[in-house]
Amino acid sequence: MATVVDSPHARAPVQRSRWQKLHANTKLWRGIMAVICALVLWEIGSRWDEWVGFQLPFVGLIPPPTDVARAWGEVIFLSGYWESWYLSFKRVLGGFLAAQLVGIPLGLLMAVNRYFREIFFPPFEVLRPIPPLAWVPASLIFWPTNEMSIAFVTFLGAFFTIVINVLGGARSIDIRLLRAAQSMGASQWHLFSRIVLPGTLPSIFTGAAVGMGITWEVVLAAEMISGGGTQAGGGLGFFIWNSYMGGSLEQIVVGMISIGIAGYLSSSAIRYLGDLSMPWRRMF
Amino acid sequence: MANVDTPATAVIKQQPTGVGLAWYRFKKSLGTTTPYMTVGGIALWLLMWWLACEVWRLPRFEKMPGPVGVMSELFARQPFLGISIFTYEFYEHVWASCRRIFIAFSIATGVGVPLGLFMGWSKKFRDYTFPLLETLRPIPILAWVPLAILMFPGFEGPVIFLATLASLFVTTLNTLLGVDSIDESYFRAAGCLGSKPKDVFWHVVVPGSLPFIFTGLQISIGVAWFSLVAAEMVSGDFGLGYLIVDAYMNNVTIPMVIGMVTLGFVGWGTSAIVRLVGNRLMKWRVRALALERR
Amino acid sequence: MDQRVSPKPQATKGAISIRNVTKIYDPEGVNVLAVDDCSLEIGAGEVCMIVGPSGCGKTTLLNAIAGFHSITLGEIYLDGELLCGQEKPLSDQGADRVVVFQNGALFPWKTLMDNVAYGPIVQGVMSKKDAREKARHMLAEAGLGDVAEKYPGEVSSGMARRAEIVRALINDPKVLLLDEPYRAMDALTKSIMHEALLEMYDRTKVTIFFITHDLEEAIFLGDRVVVMTTRPARAKKIVEVDIPRPRDYHILSSERFRTLVQETKDAVHEEAIKAFEAGERELA
Numbered sequence: 119m120a121t122v123v124d125s126p127h128a129r130a131p132v133q134r135s136r137w138q139k140l141h142a143n144t145k146l147w148r149g150i151m152a153v154i155c156a157l158v159l160w161e162i163g164s165r166w167d168e169w170v171g172f173q174l175p176f177v178g179l180i181p182p183p184t185d186v187a188r189a190w191g192e193v194i195f196l197s198g199y200w201e202s203w204y205l206s207f208k209r210v211l212g213g214f215l216a217a218q219l220v221g222i223p224l225g226l227l228m229a230v231n232r233y234f235r236e237i238f239f240p241p242f243e244v245l246r247p248i249p250p251l252a253w254v255p256a257s258l259i260f261w262p263t264n265e266m267s268i269a270f271v272t273f274l275g276a277f278f279t280i281v282i283n284v285l286g287g288a289r290s291i292d293i294r295l296l297r298a299a300q301s302m303g304a305s306q307w308h309l310f311s312r313i314v315l316p317g318t319l320p321s322i323f324t325g326a327a328v329g330m331g332i333t334w335e336v337v338l339a340a341e342m343i344s345g346g347g348t349q350a351g352g353g354l355g356f357f358i359w360n361s362y363m364g365g366s367l368e369q370i371v372v373g374m375i376s377i378g379i380a381g382y383l384s385s386s387a388i389r390y391l392g393d394l395s396m397p398w399r400r401m402f
Numbered sequence: 403m404a405n406v407d408t409p410a411t412a413v414i415k416q417q418p419t420g421v422g423l424a425w426y427r428f429k430k431s432l433g434t435t436t437p438y439m440t441v442g443g444i445a446l447w448l449l450m451w452w453l454a455c456e457v458w459r460l461p462r463f464e465k466m467p468g469p470v471g472v473m474s475e476l477f478a479r480q481p482f483l484g485i486s487i488f489t490y491e492f493y494e495h496v497w498a499s500c501r502r503i504f505i506a507f508s509i510a511t512g513v514g515v516p517l518g519l520f521m522g523w524s525k526k527f528r529d530y531t532f533p534l535l536e537t538l539r540p541i542p543i544l545a546w547v548p549l550a551i552l553m554f555p556g557f558e559g560p561v562i563f564l565a566t567l568a569s570l571f572v573t574t575l576n577t578l579l580g581v582d583s584i585d586e587s588y589f590r591a592a593g594c595l596g597s598k599p600k601d602v603f604w605h606v607v608v609p610g611s612l613p614f615i616f617t618g619l620q621i622s623i624g625v626a627w628f629s630l631v632a633a634e635m636v637s638g639d640f641g642l643g644y645l646i647v648d649a650y651m652n653n654v655t656i657p658m659v660i661g662m663v664t665l666g667f668v669g670w671g672t673s674a675i676v677r678l679v680g681n682r683l684m685k686w687r688v689r690a691l692a693l694e695r696r
Numbered sequence: 697m698d699q700r701v702s703p704k705p706q707a708t709k710g711a712i713s714i715r716n717v718t719k720i721y722d723p724e725g726v727n728v729l730a731v732d733d734c735s736l737e738i739g740a741g742e743v744c745m746i747v748g749p750s751g752c753g754k755t756t757l758l759n760a761i762a763g764f765h766s767i768t769l770g771e772i773y774l775d776g777e778l779l780c781g782q783e784k785p786l787s788d789q790g791a792d793r794v795v796v797f798q799n800g801a802l803f804p805w806k807t808l809m810d811n812v813a814y815g816p817i818v819q820g821v822m823s824k825k826d827a828r829e830k831a832r833h834m835l836a837e838a839g840l841g842d843v844a845e846k847y848p849g850e851v852s853s854g855m856a857r858r859a860e861i862v863r864a865l866i867n868d869p870k871v872l873l874l875d876e877p878y879r880a881m882d883a884l885t886k887s888i889m890h891e892a893l894l895e896m897y898d899r900t901k902v903t904i905f906f907i908t909h910d911l912e913e914a915i916f917l918g919d920r921v922v923v924m925t926t927r928p929a930r931a932k933k934i935v936e937v938d939i940p941r942p943r944d945y946h947i948l949s950s951e952r953f954r955t956l957v958q959e960t961k962d963a964v965h966e967e968a969i970k971a972f973e974a975g976e977r978e979l980a
Contacts, residue, residue, distance in 0.1 A: 144529065145529045148526075148529035148530050149529060149530070149532065149533030150533070151530070152529075152530040152531065152533055152534055153533055153534060153537060156534055176553045176554075179552050179553050180549060180552065180553065233439070236435070236436060236439035236440065236443065237439055237442060237443040237446065238443060239440075239443065240439075240440045240441075240443040240444045240447075241443055241444055241446075241447035244444065244447075244666065245666065246666075247624075247627075247665070247666040247667070247669035247670040247673070248662050248663075248665050248666035248669070249627055249628045249631040249632070249665060249669070250628070251628070251631050251632045251635060251643070252631050252642075252643065252646055252661065252662045252665050253662070254635070255646055255647060255649070255650030255658055256466065256650075256655075256658060256659070256662065258650070259465050259466065259650070259655065260462050260463075260465065260466060261462070262462075331542070332628075334542045335542045335543060335544055335628070335632075338542050338544045338545060339544045339632045339635075339636075342544065342547065342636060355544070355545075358545060358547075358548060359548065361548070362547075362548035362551070367552070370548045370549060371549070373545065374541050374545040374546065374549070375541070377541060377542055377545045378537075378538075378540040378541035378542075378545070379540070381540040381541070381542060382540040385540070585801070587797045587799065587801040588801055588803060590762070590764055590789075590795065590797070590801070591795065591797065591801035591802075591803070592814075593763070593764075593789035594762055594763070594789050594790070594791065594793065594794050594795045594873075595791055595794060595814060595815040595818065595819075595863070595864075595867065596789075596790055596791035596815055596818055596819040596867065597818050598818070601818045605803065605806075605814065605818070606803070609803070609805035609806075610805070612805070684805070685847070686804055686805050686806075686847040686848075686849055687804075687849070689847055689849065689850050690804070690847060690849025690850060
């Protein structure tokens with residue numbers, strides 16, 4: 119963009135350092151203030167009975183942030199805590215990848231081939247509204263080990279989401295792109311690999327991001343329900359449930375925040391991968 | 403305009419609406435292969451299920467009930483295992499789940515939509531509240547289960563709380579996105595026509611974000627069901643989630659499958675209701691999209 | 697179209713005075729001089745056409761008059777009253793200066809009739825019933841009587857744009873601001889729109905501030921055509937169009953018309969080359 123030097127009205131360009139820009143960023147400061155405010159209110163609410171005498175309805179029953187921070191400080195030195203991270207991540211990754219490996223090709227096939235879609239989409243749509251967790255008992259009966267049952271339900275959770283997204287994305291590719299390629303002599307395979315596939319990438323990543331969230335929920339639930347730790351124990355869900363059973367309220371909150379962080383890291387990883395593979399769409 | 407009744411104008415009848423339109427579309431679709439393949443697809447799937455579980459009795463599939471078993475039980479007057487469409491208990495469970503969904507969804511929509519609208523409307527408000535929302539949102543709903551049990555006494559409380567929370571996040575976020583999606587020109591147009599802020603809110607912000615709001619509501623009701631079932635399975639005493647877990651605990655698989663099937667059906671039904679309400683409120687979109695239909 | 701003979705109103709309001717207006721945008725700390733010391737006087741009831749290369753700052757002037765953007769230096773007066781100036785860089789938005797937007801801004805969720813009735817209702821000058829009556833009447837006058845109850849998404853773009861102009865005119869504005877409203881239309885629709893606009897102008901004699909690229913459109917519609925320089929914008933040349941009103945499409949082939957078009961073309965062409973060579977991105 120050109121700056122005009124010869125006009126008497128043009129000012130010299132103002133160069134601002136990154137630090138100055140940060141300082142002027144009111145949005146950031148408001149957000150930080152709001153979070154700090156919330157933490158303070160939480161602290162006060164939880165400790166109300168200690169200071170005033172009676173317990174506040176909802177907030178009074180949960181441990182204050184300072185206790186949670188202390189508990190966290192203790193827990194990070196226990197290997198069991200990190201093992202929970204590892205186990206949960208392993209399950210999430212396993213189920214998620216399986217869902218992608220099966221779901222993406224299936225979605226693309228349904229998008230491309232009309233007959234396949236018309237036959238397989240109806241039963242797919244009939245099964246989709248059933249919440250994944252409703253499958254847990256059936257899955258436990260069907261699969262020999264607990265671990266496999268959890269894996270299956272995890273797979274289901276992400277599977278439906280990814281297929282729907284891929285299907286929608288592939289079918290919404292601007293038909294003019296396909297026609298342009300055809301008029302330049304592209305073969306069927308070329309059409310698929312050079313246009314349909316890249317064109318569906320944004321939907322694949324959207325489906326992956328949403329599917330990731332669902333996967334975490336399902337893994338958590340499965341760990342809580344079947345947790346009790348006989349065969350498939352451990353994991354962050356189990357950590358939370360165990361803390362609840364053992365009456366350690368602070369650890370419950372520690373677990374919750376840990377899972378939140380874990381989920382956020384997973385979503386960020388997907389976003390990052392998305393940005394890498396779609397350089398033309400920096401605004402993911 | 404033309405007062406001469408040409409042959410062409412005589413043929414063009416009134417445009418059908420509502421039920422008539424649905425009937426017209428249905429009749430038209432009978433001419434294509436689509437409905438037949440749909441039926442065929444479902445029939446094929448039922449066939450595979452039946453064969454695997456009841457006829458060939460494949461290794462693991464034999465433990466699961468097949469469609470015949472489920473259907474015969476579901477429609478039996480005197481069900482062997484106590485759950486069929488003729489038993490009172492069945493409807494108790496369906497009603498329990500539906501009632502909870504209704505409460506959770508109503509609260510989540512009643513709070514989430516205004517919250518989202520306000521967040522989209524006022525930059526200041528959004529700057530304060532959005533970070534809080536984004537900090538809490540990554541925590542999976544089920545991680546709240548123990549806390550919910552602690553905070554709310556009894557069974558109903560935690561279950562409804564969890565479904566509401568899940569729904570709330572989705573609804574608020576989508577409403578916010580809806581407000582963001584409104585083209586700047588509409589705000590400017592409203593401004594240069596002499597609107598006051600409240601006019602802009604009611605005549606631009608609210609209708610403009612409706613499409614996003616309703617997409618969000620459809621997602622949120624799905625999420626509400628998801629959380630409800632999970633919560634019922636863990637700590638419920640009635641409801642379809644509880645039915646499934648209870649059947650599993652007692653080693654009776656047929657009521658379990660009945661529960662799953664009913665869940666799917668009811669879930670789809672509630673989603674369809676939301677979609678229909680959306681279509682009624684957004685007549686302008688329905689009509690415009692109909693003209694574009696390929 | 698109505699053939700009733702109605703007394704032609706005399707223009708008494710809507711005189712715009714743009715004096716030494718300068719506008720500097722400041723994206724990311726690098727100044728962009730959009731308008732530089734631009735002065736222009738527009739008489740009451742005049743049809744003033746603004747032409748110039750893309751991105752030269754024409755829309756900035758319109759935005760300043762309408763109150764969408766502020767100005768950095770200079771003043772703008774409407775009928776002798778200050779719209780914006782040093783003390784008050786951003787004019788208020790108001791129904792005395794209504795805008796018709798480039799891509800159409802009829803509210804998609806209201807019928808044409810409700811769109812048109814919106815202004816008077818919201819300003820409180822008419823009851824709902826009266827406003828809708830008047831809206832229906834004005835739409836009929838513009839040839840849109842049959843589609844008054846339809847939504848913008850259901851009618852053609854030509855009809856929608858006409859309705860948008862009616863929506864503006866029902867407020868009896870002093871100035872009608874149009875930002876390349878017919879840009880995206882084919883030639884046939886455009887010529888119909890021109891005749892419709894001229895017909896509405898002859899009835900109301902509202903001041904029109906019309907930005908366009910189409911030189912023939914400018915000469916056909918305007919009383920004066922102002923050719924703007926490339927960015928930063930300044931009024932370079934003013935072409936007086938002395939073709940008498942009422943005008944119809946027959947004048948398009950007249951000698952005088954062709955001469956005026958050529959004169960304007962020469963002026964614009966010079967600026968267009970400068971803009972092209974500078975390779976600047978569009979301000980819009």
